[in-house]
Amino acid sequence: MAKRMRIQLFRKLVYQDVAYFDVHSSGKLVEITSSSRYVVGSVFALLSISPTLTAALLGCLPCVFLIGSLMGTELRHISREVQSQVSSSTIYPSYNNIDFIFYVKKI
Numbered sequence: 001m002a003k004r005m006r007i008q009l010f011r012k013l014v015y016q017d018v019a020y021f022d023v024h025s026s027g028k029l030v031e032i033t034s035s036s037r038y039v040v041g042s043v044f045a046l047l048s049i050s051p052t053l054t055a056a057l058l059g060c061l062p063c064v065f066l067i068g069s070l071m072g073t074e075l076r077h078i079s080r081e082v083q084s085q086v087s088s089s090t091i092y093p094s095y096n097n098i099d100f101i102f103y104v105k106k107i
Contacts, residue, residue: 005040009033 013029046054 005037 013033043054043058046057
């Protein structure tokens, strides 16, 4: 099964246009193919060990991804707010120092 998947994947890559490889780096393609093979192989290994447990795991994954996505969105929003507050607080003293320098130069 894994050998057949590798052969099919290799055939798909060989028949791509040259422009495809200009856009997608070879290192990225190797990473994607190896990680995809690993995930598929892991699912088949889990199925051979316990089909019931595998079905329960695969049933829970969408909920986990949804919760993670919602939390990630909220954390990004909070991070942007914090970065905005930090940048405004550090700019204020630097402007004060610049005003002070100009004041000293005038004297």
